[in-house]
Amino acid sequence: xxHVLLSLVSATVLAxxxxxxxxxxxxxxxxxxxxxLSADLTTLPLTVVDFTAIGFNPEDVYGMTNxxxxxxxxxxxxxxxxxxTADAHTYHYFNERRQDALEDFVSVERLTxxxxxxxxxxxxxxxVLNWGHGLLLNPTAPNNERPPxxxxxxxxxxxxxxxxFPPTDSQNxxxxxxxxxxxxxxxxxxxxxxxxxxxxxxxxxxxxRDEDPExxxxxxxxxGDIEDxxxxxxxxxxxxxxxxxxxxxxxxxxxLDYSFDVLNGLYLAAEGIWxxxxxxxxxxxxxxxxxxxxxxxxxxxxxxxxxxxFDAYWEAQLLSLVNAGDPSGTVSAQVTWLxxxxxxxxxxxxxxxxxxxxxEYSLAVPEAIALGGNLIPTPDTxxxxxxxxxxxxxxxxxxxx
Numbered sequence: 001x002x003h004v005l006l007s008l009v010s011a012t013v014l015a016x017x018x019x020x021x022x023x024x025x026x027x028x029x030x031x032x033x034x035x036x037l038s039a040d041l042t043t044l045p046l047t048v049v050d051f052t053a054i055g056f057n058p059e060d061v062y063g064m065t066n067x068x069x070x071x072x073x074x075x076x077x078x079x080x081x082x083x084x085t086a087d088a089h090t091y092h093y094f095n096e097r098r099q100d101a102l103e104d105f106v107s108v109e110r111l112t113x114x115x116x117x118x119x120x121x122x123x124x125x126x127x128v129l130n131w132g133h134g135l136l137l138n139p140t141a142p143n144n145e146r147p148p149x150x151x152x153x154x155x156x157x158x159x160x161x162x163x164x165f166p167p168t169d170s171q172n173x174x175x176x177x178x179x180x181x182x183x184x185x186x187x188x189x190x191x192x193x194x195x196x197x198x199x200x201x202x203x204x205x206x207x208x209r210d211e212d213p214e215x216x217x218x219x220x221x222x223x224g225d226i227e228d229x230x231x232x233x234x235x236x237x238x239x240x241x242x243x244x245x246x247x248x249x250x251x252x253x254x255x256l257d258y259s260f261d262v263l264n265g266l267y268l269a270a271e272g273i274w275x276x277x278x279x280x281x282x283x284x285x286x287x288x289x290x291x292x293x294x295x296x297x298x299x300x301x302x303x304x305x306x307x308x309x310f311d312a313y314w315e316a317q318l319l320s321l322v323n324a325g326d327p328s329g330t331v332s333a334q335v336t337w338l339x340x341x342x343x344x345x346x347x348x349x350x351x352x353x354x355x356x357x358x359x360e361y362s363l364a365v366p367e368a369i370a371l372g373g374n375l376i377p378t379p380d381t382x383x384x385x386x387x388x389x390x391x392x393x394x395x396x397x398x399x400x401x
Contacts, residue, residue, distance in 0.1 A: 018077060025070035025085070028398045033062050036352075036390025040382060044365070066090045069109070069154070070401075079117065085110035087154075109157050121164040126157040129176055129190065131203065132253075133223050133233035135271055136295065136303055136321070139251035140205040140219025140237050142178060142188055145295045148303075148321045149332045149350055149394075156180070158188070171195040186211050200224040205237075214242040230258035239277075250276040255303070265309035273301040280325050283360050284369070284387075297360050298323040313338050328354030328361035344398045351391040363387045 041058040071085040087109040112125040132138030136146055143155040160178030167173060174192040179185075187210050194203035205219035216239070223233035234254040255271025278299040302324055307317045315336045322329035334348035354362025365382045368375040 020075045021073060022075075023070060023072045024401065025068070026398050026400045028067040028069070028396065029064065030067070030394060030396045031062070031064045032392055032394040034389045034392045035061065036386055037061075038385045041365070041385055041387070044378075044382065064092050071110070080113065080115045083110060083112050083114070084108070109154065119165055123160075123162040123164075126159050126181075127162065128155045129158055129160060129162065129178060130155055131192070131194075131205075132221055132235050134235055134253040134255065134273075135269055135305060136301075137251070137253050137273060137275070139235050139253055140192075140203070140207075140217075140221060142190065142207065147295060148319055148330060149334075149348070151305075151319075159184070170197070194221075207237075213245060215239050216242060230256040232256050250274060252276075263308075267305075267307040267309070269303075269305040271303050273303065275299050275301060281358060283358070283363055284366065296323075298325050300324040323360045326355055326359035326361070328352070328359030330361050342400045344396075344400070346396040346398075347394075348396075349391060349393040352388055357384060361388055 037058040039059040066089070068088045069085060071083060073084075074082045076082070085108070086106065088106045090104040108126060110126055110128075112123055112127045115122045115124075128143050130138060130141045130143040132141055132144075135151060136148060138144040142158060146153045146155075158178040158180060160176050162174065162176040162178075164172055164174045172192075172194050174190070174194075176188075176190045176192075178188045178190070180188075189208045190205065192203060192205045194201065196202075201221075201223050203219075203221040205217075205221075207217040207219070209215045209217070217237050219235070219237040221233070221235045223231060225231045232254075233256070234252070236250070236252045239249040239251070252274040253271060255269060257267065257269035260266040260268070273296070275296045275298065278297055280299055283297045300323070302322045304320045305317070306319075307315065309315045317332075317334045317336070319332045320329060321332075330350050330352040332348060332350040334346055336344060336346045338344050352361040354360070356362070357364035357366070364387060365378055365385045367383055368377045
């Protein structure tokens with residue numbers, strides 16, 4: 001249905017307006033060297049860990065991805081824009097918390113027709129529905145997860161119809177209906193109101209998901225700037241099952257950020273996260289069970305980000321994410337160099353640590369694994385081996401065109 005609407009509306013506008021176009025995008029190469037895992041992990045029973053299914057094999061210590069992401073836009077006068085973003089990936093190794101099986105692919109990541117008329121903005125097609133101020137998660141948004149090492153990561157596109165209109169100069173109302181590409185039978189409906197009151201911005205969101213079970217979520221956001229001080233923000237959502245089969249799930253992300261005038265180019269941000277859909281332990285199945293998983297497995301987190309921009313060519317960043325319930329965490333450091341305006345090189349690495357073998361970021365093979373209600377002992381040679389890498393070193397190169 002979305003494809004038909006795109007074709008009809010674009011054909012109508014094309015007949016009435018002059019057309020201009022542009023192409024932009026980037027080429028990217030990523031190399032990663034991982035350490036801290038034993039190749040002996042591959043002898044674990046596949047009923048426990050199917051490393052092939054999650055796109056990761058402990059015998060691999062080096063891997064790379066090549067990535068091209070072009071975007072073509074057609075502007076029909078000043079009223080409409082048709083935009084297409086393609087994505088071509090070749091994977092030779094993949095090590096992220098969110099994983100799918102390894103394969104080279106070409107996909108359509110964005111395909112949108114944006115039409116504006118008077119005070120109404122209509123966007124049709126594959127797009128991102130994301131908002132909020134949080135660094136890592138945005139609890140009120142359908143697209144709401146980023147890996148800690150790459151806060152600029154591209155978000156998954158949803159097939160959606162989105163309508164935005166402003167009741168007043170300081171308010172907006174957004175209505176949207178969307179589906180994930182891999183679950184087209186589970187629609188998402190979103191209504192959102194946002195407003196600015198001086199230096200304070202607020203928003204309220206209602207989201208309905210036709211899943212099993214059906215869920216309804218209510219979200220609130222607020223952000224304000226203290227004069228000559230930091231910006232403060234808070235985002236929260238409450239998700240309830242419509243059949244009342246379980247307690248509500250709360251998600252909260254609150255933090256602050258500040259750009260220093262004295263130390264020119266220094267940016268500091270910190271936030272706390274209550275991840276209500278996580279667990280307070282027992283990470284094994286959610287960590288290595290296969291399929292797509294959340295960036296966060298636990299419940300209580302603290303995040304600190306320090307970024308220093310030295311000049312137009314150099315930038316350094318340090319990010320620390322801690323699961324306070326374990327405790328365990330990961331520390332990531334990066335240096336970015338822009339030798340020319342269109343080329344960006346990033347050298348970085350991360351280390352993970354934990355208090356014990358059951359911690360999220362130091363998870364190790366236990367003495368026995370529960371399967372089908374039974375405890376299956378693991379071989380002595382495997383007990384205590386890490387299931388999470390101790391760290392990695394990586395080099396990213398991105399060329400913009």
